[in-house]
Amino acid sequence: MTEFLHYLTLPYLLEGIAFTLRLTAMGFVGGMVLGLFLAAMQLTRFRALTWVARAYVTLYRGTPLILQLVFVFSVLPRAGITLSPLVAGGLALALNEAVFFAEIFRSGVKGVDPGQVAAGRALGMRPALLMRRVVAPQGLRAIVPSLGSEGVATMKNSALASIIAVPELTLRTQQLASATFDYFEIYFATAVMYLLLTGALTLVQLAVERALDLDRPAQASLRSWVARLGRPAVGVPTTVEPDLRRAPDRTDVGLGEVPALTRADPPPRSFGEALIEAFDLRKSYGDNEVLRGIDLHVRQGEVVALLGPSGSGKSTLLRCINHLEGLDGGSVLVAGTAIGYGERGDELVERHVARQRVEAGVGMVFQQFNLFHHLTARENVAAPLRWVHGWSREDAAARADELLAQVGMAHRADALPRHMSGGQQQRVGIARALASNPKVLLLDEPTSALDPELVAEVLGVIQGLARQGGLTMIIATHQLRFAREVADRVVFMAGGVVVEQGTAQQVIGDPQVEATRRFVRAMDSAEV
Ligand SMILES: Nc1ncnc2c1ncn2[C@@H]1O[C@H](COP(=O)(O)OP(=O)(O)OP(=O)(O)O)[C@@H](O)[C@H]1O
Numbered sequence: 109m110t111e112f113l114h115y116l117t118l119p120y121l122l123e124g125i126a127f128t129l130r131l132t133a134m135g136f137v138g139g140m141v142l143g144l145f146l147a148a149m150q151l152t153r154f155r156a157l158t159w160v161a162r163a164y165v166t167l168y169r170g171t172p173l174i175l176q177l178v179f180v181f182s183v184l185p186r187a188g189i190t191l192s193p194l195v196a197g198g199l200a201l202a203l204n205e206a207v208f209f210a211e212i213f214r215s216g217v218k219g220v221d222p223g224q225v226a227a228g229r230a231l232g233m234r235p236a237l238l239m240r241r242v243v244a245p246q247g248l249r250a251i252v253p254s255l256g257s258e259g260v261a262t263m264k265n266s267a268l269a270s271i272i273a274v275p276e277l278t279l280r281t282q283q284l285a286s287a288t289f290d291y292f293e294i295y296f297a298t299a300v301m302y303l304l305l306t307g308a309l310t311l312v313q314l315a316v317e318r319a320l321d322l323d324r325p326a327q328a329s330l331r332s333w334v335a336r337l338g339r340p341a342v343g344v345p346t347t348v349e350p351d352l353r354r355a356p357d358r359t360d361v362g363l364g365e366v367p368a369l370t371r372a373d374p375p376p377r378s379f380g381e382a383l384i385e386a387f388d389l390r391k392s393y394g395d396n397e398v399l400r401g402i403d404l405h406v407r408q409g410e411v412v413a414l415l416g417p418s419g420s421g422k423s424t425l426l427r428c429i430n431h432l433e434g435l436d437g438g439s440v441l442v443a444g445t446a447i448g449y450g451e452r453g454d455e456l457v458e459r460h461v462a463r464q465r466v467e468a469g470v471g472m473v474f475q476q477f478n479l480f481h482h483l484t485a486r487e488n489v490a491a492p493l494r495w496v497h498g499w500s501r502e503d504a505a506a507r508a509d510e511l512l513a514q515v516g517m518a519h520r521a522d523a524l525p526r527h528m529s530g531g532q533q534q535r536v537g538i539a540r541a542l543a544s545n546p547k548v549l550l551l552d553e554p555t556s557a558l559d560p561e562l563v564a565e566v567l568g569v570i571q572g573l574a575r576q577g578g579l580t581m582i583i584a585t586h587q588l589r590f591a592r593e594v595a596d597r598v599v600f601m602a603g604g605v606v607v608e609q610g611t612a613q614q615v616i617g618d619p620q621v622e623a624t625r626r627f628v629r630a631m632d633s634a635e636v
Pocket residue numbers: 393396398416417418419420421422423424425553584
């Protein structure tokens with residue numbers, strides 16, 4: 109025991125630890141930086157860069173580190189580059205670790221729900237902004253445990269640098285053991301030292317995980333403290349109608365109950381210029397021709413319900429309007445702009461398309477809500493205003509509070525999406541889409557992912573918006589009763605074309621086409 113304690117505190121070995129730490133730091137930091145580049149190269153759309161990165165990954169993952177160490181240490185001097193053993197060891201370790209870090213980063217990015225990216229694009233976020241504000245924060249949380257493991261692996265791998273005479277812990281252990289023959293005590297002491305070092309790394313990993321944990325109460329209070337800074341001292345004045353501000357909460361709505369969506373004496377509505385014009389719109393996924401020549405014209409202030417059987421292309425049509433999907437033929441104009449295309453009809457890169465989306469003023473509400481998972485309800489609404497539209501923190505927070513009040517979500521402003529019901533998330537999604545005052549709101553089956561008892565609260569909010577007037581809306585929905593009540597016009601799609609359109613009374617009340625009749629019969633019986 110005395111021998112063991114002697115070696116455990118022996119300065120010769122402790123100095124070896126200093127070399128081990130320096131090697132580990134070089135391998136970890138260098139590996140992360142190079143790994144980031146390799147991951148970015150593999151994720152880019154430039155194929156040549158992707159193949160270079162893949163070749164590197166294959167080469168370094170497929171050869172032993174010990175050979176790579178010898179290569180860097182002994183081959184580089186032949187090219188006139190002479191490095192000290194420590195630098196050569198650190199470099200070789202970084203070059204090797206980069207491959208594993210690259211794969212970790214890539215899996216972090218690929219693991220982010222594509223709906224998050226779609227939401228960011230629809231909000232007008234440029235790719236770099238989307239990566240920095242949405243993908244990276246979410247991906248990072250997922251990869252911290254893997255990064256921690258890779259840190260530990262880097263430290264253990266640093267022992268191989270003994271082969272090129274870096275005087276790190278393992279080399280010194282071997283030298284000491286050969287000189288004293290106290291193999292057991294020395295190797296046992298070294299094992300304990302490695303355990304202490306890797307244990308410390310594990311503690312760092314756990315601390316980072318804890319700091320990034322969105323559910324941590326301390327962080328919640330920090331969030332609300334920051335949020336309070338941006339809130340006005342008195343209530344934000346709102347100009348909304350009282351019934352909209354009191355949109356029914358889950359607790360207000362009975363199970364399966366849909367509030368009476370009556371519009372007594374609907375005021376005569378007049379519409380402005382054509383805001384959305386689709387001409388012979390075509391879109392295929394492989395051999396699946398989803399849109400087969402859609403013509404659709406929606407005027408300013410008009411509320412259009414898009415009906416049709418599942419798979420008829422409603423969502424695809426909405427996604428084509430703001431160029432979340434590229435077109436295969438035809439064109440779509442939003443306020444005169446063909447989003448996604450330049451003046452000469454050339455296809456634009458995403459960062460220019462993002463600007464077009466902002467200028468055209470298209471808001472979008474998704475079937476799966478797609479709220480940013482790592483942001484509170486208030487931040488989901490406020491942050492895009494700051495990032496995309498350049499609002500100040502105070503103004504954005506005030507606008508978010510105003511809209512959350514409108515959709516009956518003021519009391520959940522500091523909640524994360526995962527702590528909200530589906531109906532609540534969708535109401536926040538509507539608030540987020542409305543925040544920048546869009547000219548047109550596209551709602552992609554806003555209630556179809558909700559439990560029946562939550563449908564009414566979301567429909568209530570949309571109905572309130574329709575009643576307010578002024579906002580152009582296209583709502584893909586299966587809810588006939590809702591379509592009857594809110595839609596100025598019903599467009600029925602089947603097989604990728606518009607088969608019938610007119611007032612709700614005409615299309616739902618007296619369908620002329622067999623496909624519409626079948627759909628109305630099926631939906632009517634489902635709604636009873
Ligand atoms: N990204 C995609 N890749 C391949 N096929 C797709 C993609 N998106 C949609 N499709 C296909 O396009 C067709 C139309 O889908 P879409 O979601 O537009 O229909 P929908 O009318 O909105 O249906 P639902 O009412 O069920 O949502 C379907 O056959 C679907 O499988």
